[in-house]
Amino acid sequence: MTTSALEKKPASRASGAAFILKKATISALVALVLFSLMIGVRTEAGPQGGLIYWTRFGDLAAIVAAVFGGSIVIELLRQWWGPADKVRVVPPAVQNALSLAGRLIAPALLIFTFLVPVIFYDQRYILDLAILVLTYVMLGWGLNVVVGLAGLLDLGYVAFYAVGAYSYALLATNFGLSFWVCLPLAGILAAFWGVLLGFPVLRLRGDYLAIVTLAFGEIIRLVIINWQSLTGGPNGISGIPRPTLFGIPLSPGEDGLAARLGIEFSPTHRIVFLFYLILAMALLTNWVTIRLRRLPIGRAWEALREDEVACRALGINTTTTKLTAFATGAMFGGFAGAFFATRQGFISPESFTFQESALVLAIVVLGGMGSQLGVALAALAMIGGFELFRGLDQYRMLVFGMAMVLLMIWRPRGLIGHRAPTVYLERNQAISSDLVKEGHG
Amino acid sequence: MSGETILSVKGLSMRFGGIVAVNDLSFDAGRRKITALIGPNGAGKTTVFNCITGFYRPSGGSIALTHDDGKTIQLERLNDFRISKQARVARTFQNIRLFPGMTALENLMVAQHNALMRASGLTFLGLIGAPSWRSAEARAIELARTWLTRVGLLDRADDAAGNLPYGDQRRLEIARAMCTEPALLCLDEPAAGLNARESAALSELLLSIRTEQGTSILLIEHDMSVVMEISDHVVVMDYGVKIAEGTPQSVRDDPKVIAAYLGADEEEAIAVMESGT
Numbered sequence: 001m002t003t004s005a006l007e008k009k010p011a012s013r014a015s016g017a018a019f020i021l022k023k024a025t026i027s028a029l030v031a032l033v034l035f036s037l038m039i040g041v042r043t044e045a046g047p048q049g050g051l052i053y054w055t056r057f058g059d060l061a062a063i064v065a066a067v068f069g070g071s072i073v074i075e076l077l078r079q080w081w082g083p084a085d086k087v088r089v090v091p092p093a094v095q096n097a098l099s100l101a102g103r104l105i106a107p108a109l110l111i112f113t114f115l116v117p118v119i120f121y122d123q124r125y126i127l128d129l130a131i132l133v134l135t136y137v138m139l140g141w142g143l144n145v146v147v148g149l150a151g152l153l154d155l156g157y158v159a160f161y162a163v164g165a166y167s168y169a170l171l172a173t174n175f176g177l178s179f180w181v182c183l184p185l186a187g188i189l190a191a192f193w194g195v196l197l198g199f200p201v202l203r204l205r206g207d208y209l210a211i212v213t214l215a216f217g218e219i220i221r222l223v224i225i226n227w228q229s230l231t232g233g234p235n236g237i238s239g240i241p242r243p244t245l246f247g248i249p250l251s252p253g254e255d256g257l258a259a260r261l262g263i264e265f266s267p268t269h270r271i272v273f274l275f276y277l278i279l280a281m282a283l284l285t286n287w288v289t290i291r292l293r294r295l296p297i298g299r300a301w302e303a304l305r306e307d308e309v310a311c312r313a314l315g316i317n318t319t320t321t322k323l324t325a326f327a328t329g330a331m332f333g334g335f336a337g338a339f340f341a342t343r344q345g346f347i348s349p350e351s352f353t354f355q356e357s358a359l360v361l362a363i364v365v366l367g368g369m370g371s372q373l374g375v376a377l378a379a380l381a382m383i384g385g386f387e388l389f390r391g392l393d394q395y396r397m398l399v400f401g402m403a404m405v406l407l408m409i410w411r412p413r414g415l416i417g418h419r420a421p422t423v424y425l426e427r428n429q430a431i432s433s434d435l436v437k438e439g440h441g
Numbered sequence: 442m443s444g445e446t447i448l449s450v451k452g453l454s455m456r457f458g459g460i461v462a463v464n465d466l467s468f469d470a471g472r473r474k475i476t477a478l479i480g481p482n483g484a485g486k487t488t489v490f491n492c493i494t495g496f497y498r499p500s501g502g503s504i505a506l507t508h509d510d511g512k513t514i515q516l517e518r519l520n521d522f523r524i525s526k527q528a529r530v531a532r533t534f535q536n537i538r539l540f541p542g543m544t545a546l547e548n549l550m551v552a553q554h555n556a557l558m559r560a561s562g563l564t565f566l567g568l569i570g571a572p573s574w575r576s577a578e579a580r581a582i583e584l585a586r587t588w589l590t591r592v593g594l595l596d597r598a599d600d601a602a603g604n605l606p607y608g609d610q611r612r613l614e615i616a617r618a619m620c621t622e623p624a625l626l627c628l629d630e631p632a633a634g635l636n637a638r639e640s641a642a643l644s645e646l647l648l649s650i651r652t653e654q655g656t657s658i659l660l661i662e663h664d665m666s667v668v669m670e671i672s673d674h675v676v677v678m679d680y681g682v683k684i685a686e687g688t689p690q691s692v693r694d695d696p697k698v699i700a701a702y703l704g705a706d707e708e709e710a711i712a713v714m715e716s717g718t
């Protein structure tokens with residue numbers, strides 16, 4: 001049952017297996033040396049004050065065996081998902097199954113997402129978590145425009161999230177504007193701040209750009225904390241109106257949706273509504289980004305990431321190109337912020353710390369820069385996975401950090417590391433991540 | 442009104458601090474002609490290119506570009522991307538600067554950015570998929586296909602530019618520059634790293650660009666076989682100044698040129714030449 005690819009290279013397959021075994025043996029030997037004293041021998045002060053010791057060779061053997069086995073598993077996984085030109089030990093049947101799974105994962109995920117409120121209707125916790133995940137998916141897709149496509153490292157993305165949230169909160173509480181009026185306004189205001197941030201950083205690249213955007217995020221937060229008369233300072237803004245279904249409130253009152261439809265009111269209705277609202281917003285973000293990639297502006301963003309000097313030689317205005325990237329990313333952040341404000345009903349500067357920026361950036365980087373599906377998977381893993389390990393209490397961060405390190409070893413360019421071309425003549429073939437640049441800011 | 446000169450460089454100087462890279466350089470490039478700029482390493486050729494294409498702002502002098510309709514643009518007053526956008530001057534780079542993570546076709550689509558931006562109604566028409574945008578995009582793909590065919594890369598259209606062999610990358614960069622539909626094409630060492638067969642193909646391509654597209658070409662080149670074969674006019678630089686210009690033949694026999702290339706005194710070069718003949 002060997003296939004042609006393997007028949008051509010029987011020697012390399014054997015050497016691949018030998019390589020894996022050799023590597024695993026070396027790892028096991030290192031573990032043996034390291035742990036033989038640390039675990040193999042246990043010393044303690046005896047009852048007479050003398051040192052007594054006893055051996056634990058069973059534990060030692062278990063550890064060494066775990067290292068040996070783990071090393072083989074890691075190496076196999078690396079070969080499965082490694083660069084295309086590498087010799088693969090994995091049988092092609094498994095590879096085909098993997099690639100089929102890769103193609104089906106996006107539609108399957110989408111259908112599942114649509115069904116989440118149906119499946120988990122009674123589980124408020126899951127619905128809340130799903131809304132949270134989708135918020136981060138949307139933020140990730142928004143930041144993906146700036147970081148993934150245009151290659152501009154933005155560490156202050158939370159600023160636009162905050163601008164969107166406060167825009168809605170202030171407009172709604174002070175002027176009584178509805179969510180559907182405020183949503184575009186929040187997006188526009190955030191985009192405006194995106195352009196404002198864009199101007200001073202146009203000439204900056206790489207680390208310098210990252211530092212200035214980081215500072216910008218902090219400035220916005222500090223302004224919100226200190227401008228007490230407008231924003232309420234650290235107390236935040238409470239009593240933010242809940243969204244309505246185009247004017248029909250989702251409340252238990254007479255004119256509420258439940259009463260109008262003649263069904264019994266349930267607080268879950270609002271949760272389900274919020275779920276589909278953020279899902280629609282996230283999908284809109286995704287659709288617009290996919291469209292933009294195939295338009296000249298999107299190609300210019302990617303070209304900017306690849307080589308800015310060449311862009312200028314081709315007559316591309318790099319200034320407006322960068323500013324549009326910042327503005328577009330910021331606009332989606334603003335939308336997400338407005339949603340966040342209406343969902344929580346209360347916002348304070350504590351929700352917009354640097355940690356949020358870092359989390360969204362981690363989602364984009366883990367997902368594979370520029371990949372829409374990758375960002376969605378990474379948001380699911382980061383936010384959902386984080387909740388999954390809630391039982392581990394203080395060890396949660398440890399598991400999390402370990403998972404990220406492992407992921408970066410196997411997939412240094414993120415979950416979906418390859419780039420899909422925006423236009424093709426004959427073959428729509430993915431481009432290896434080795435060729436795609438990360439951008440220099 | 443459109444004279445025989447497309448590019449007129451007068452008294453061009455470029456100083457970096459105390460270093461004079463280009464000093465009072467004047468030359469003309471003919472319309473629908475191939476002008477070569479040659480000289481030993483460090484003569485200031487690429488600096489001249491960077492001044493013409495807006496990457497440097499010259500310390501002094503003027504660079505005038507006259508389009509076919511007689512409109513003259515002072516290039517030293519434009520900068521950056523405007524040279525390519527408004528004056529329609531395209532360039533390639535000594536060390537190839539393609540977009541390696543994008544396909545060959547995408548590279549050529551990026552080159553048509555300004556035309557496509559207009560066609561997409563600054564993105565808004567494109568976002569809703571307006572028919573006018575769709576047809577403009579189809580035309581852009583057709584233009585890209587034409588150029589891919591011209592440089593013999595049609596079968597590699599969907600491959601990442603960074604995956605192409607070196608010679609193909611050089612030709613793709615020329616195709617990309619041509620997709621901006623330039624009036625003047627500036628090539629910085631297009632034959633560098635090419636073998637004899639590839640150089641010959643390059644010469645053919647450049648000649649066909651001149652005759653079929655009517656594009657004027659200015660090139661820096663070290664490969665003398667290419668320069669001598671295709672140039673209509675040759676300008677020789679050394680230490681930032683022009684030391685000779687004329688037809689390829691006259692330049693080749695100029696003792697000053699030979700001296701510059703051999704790194705010898707003029708008298709010695711003449712002596713070498715005379716003893717040789």
